[in-house]
Amino acid sequence: MPTSEHKITVFYDGACPRCVDDRLNYERLDSNEGDVIWFDITGKEEELKALGVDPKAALLELHIRDHNGEIRSELDAYQVLMARIPQYRLIGWLIGLPAIKPVAAALYHWMVKRRLKKEGRL
Secondary structure, three states, X not given: OOOOOOOEEEEEOOOOHHHHHHHXXXXXXXXXXXXXXXXXXXXXXXXXXXXXXXXXXHHHOOEEEOOOOOEEEHHHHXXXXXXXXXXXXXXXXXXXXXXXXXXXXXXXXXXXXXXXXXXXXX
8 A cells, every 4th residue: 555755545435425425525625636545445355454454344434544554543534634624624623522522433433334224234
């Protein structure tokens, strides 16, 4: 998986139309074009395992590999992404606040599990 001083890799669910739309919106707003490598996890279980990412966990929550090679997941991953886009920085900061993070995480997991069950993938 290529990385550089500024690149991050986003492991996203390419079988999820909402996830694909979110990616396109992010790319439209990202002024650091080319600094994000998008990795569609669909059907890539063995590749994910080789990269140290649990395939089921990758389906249930967003994962990124930051520029240091560290894997981050869930809201920590969203915070890294949001910090790169001026329009999202405040939201990224807010979801990291100790009083908000557990509630945001619970809501996030509920929404993802609901979507996957509806799609018959969980």
